[in-house]
Amino acid sequence: MPELPEVETVKRIIEPQIVGQKILSVTINHPQVIAYPGEHLFVELLTGQTVQSMSRRGKFLTIHFASGDRVVIHLRMTGQLLIAPMDYPIEKHTHFIAELSAGSELRYIDVRRFGRFWYLRADETDAFTGQDKLGLEPLDENLTAAYLQGNLGKRKKTIKEMLHDQSIVAGIGNIYSDEILFASGVYPKEKCLDLDCDDWSRIAKAIKEIIAWGIDTNEMTAEEYLAGKGKEYRNTPHLRVYGRSGQLCAVCQSEIEKITIGGRSSCYCPSCQMKKSIYSDLIK
């Protein structure tokens, strides 16, 4: 479900509600979501820990404990984290509940059960989650046109696919890659090696602007977040191309098209995001 802006939203809502809390008890309803180190050890290690902070890296969340231990969480497609009063109804597909000292609960809900939890002890290096392979954060000042062109400029793959490569830029998924390419005016199926300096500049700028916009627009209170069950995000109605095939482009009124790239759907405006080959024919 969530990409970087949504995961950041989850972090901003959840962190203030768990900092300083002690975990009194842990219930796991579906062990599949525990990737490491196994259900029973996970429960044993987590019980009694006191939360110090929460952080986000790409689409990963980490809960840091006073002991130095931490829990890394990836929500994948449909994972949701909620802080709920103990008497709040248990949603279907609730796989994990941690009872907190304030009398509330941290709950994990995941319809498709693709999400994963890892418990890492203080002295354990993270060799399990994949976080160590992440590239730059979109808002990192080192993420520039030169960085993108240097890392991707000779690749044959399409720009749409490469924007999903978490080892280059961390946190972009299928929604935001569509939105970023629309904002850049780049045809999603364009091969990286066909893009020029100006294209990379617009893409670098759009990555920052669209991701920052996504985070800002998602801003909400903890009450609103709970009411939306941690799965309703504010910016969804304002996306400009994702999920809008057949509708008219807000900029030029052309009909937004949907194509398949690397096995995933991609929505784009054929007029605002013209293929370079067509464009070069037009300016002859």
Add this chain to the structure above:
DNA sequence: CTTCCCCTGAAC
């Protein structure tokens, strides 16, 4: 490179 897999549910 493409295809499949992990899962459930909504839309068609």
Add this chain to the structure above:
DNA sequence: GTTCAGGGGAAG
């Protein structure tokens, strides 16, 4: 009934 879904890893 079939297809698709905001992720990611493994297998062919």
